[in-house]
Amino acid sequence: DAMVIQNPRYQVTQFGKPVTLSCSQTLNHNVMYWYQQKSSQAPKLLFHYYDKDFNNEADTPDNFQSRRPNTSFCFLDIRSPGLGDAAMYLCATMSRGSYNEQFFGPGTRLTVL
Amino acid sequence: DQQVKQNSPSLSVQEGRISILNCDYTNSMFDYFLWYKKYPAEGPTFLISISSIKDKNEDGRFTVFLNKSAKHLSLHIVPSQPGDSAVYFCAASGSGTSYGKLTFGQGTILTVHP
Secondary structure, X not given: OOOEEEEOOEEEEOOOOOEXXXXXXXXXXXXXXXXXXXXXXXXXXXXXXXXXXXXXXXOOOOOEEEEOOOOOEEEEEEOOOOHHHOEEEEEEEEOEOEOOOOEEOOOEEEEEO | OOOEEOXXXXXXXXXXXXXXEEEEEOOOOEEEEEEEEEOOOOOOEEEEEEEOOOOEEEEOXXXXXXXXXXXXXXXXXXXXXXXXXXXXXXXXXXXXXXXXOOEEOOOEEEEEEO
16 A cells, blocks of 8 residues: 555654654655644644755754655754753645645654653 | 634534634735645645635535625534534635645634534
8 A cells, every 4th residue: 555654653752862763655645745743733734845955844843854865755963952852743745735634653753861 | 913713622513413624814915725634643624615706515415605794704514423523723825925825714613522
């Protein structure tokens, strides 16, 4: 089945220790997104890629970076995680030309100790 | 500034009855609206959508209504089933530079009791 896969599902890191979350997709979609969702809050868009074109949201902290080496993979790097970065991180994809229907992975739950 | 709001954190409904989930938005540039359903330990999955040129869209047991003048949309589930128990997110998008960018509400937890 075509899908969006996120690894790991659960990630524990220490305060200030860099961490990388990964997302892969078999849908061959050209748009990929990273969202942050804190408890009982709305998913918040961090950034997205149209193909290799990177689009950062204005209020995304500099601490968050992303890489997309090819169509299938996208990474979220948190350079110096703080306690406030503990959240669920959701990856999503969309086919350009489809009207806003995004396909989500199961998410990675990040804990910062 | 929360542009999409779901004011009811939770809703409890009896099996077979109607579930009505509500969503309000403030940005008049939004022209496309979606509902997503999320089960525990899974990502959100697309449920149904509506364009601003319509006021109703139906798909089986699910109907979405849009009231542009009130900046309000609602999702009706009839009849509700226990398997519908999940978190429901309303999302909105605009055209132009906002194309493909979704603004989500906080979600409503729906519980359908047998």
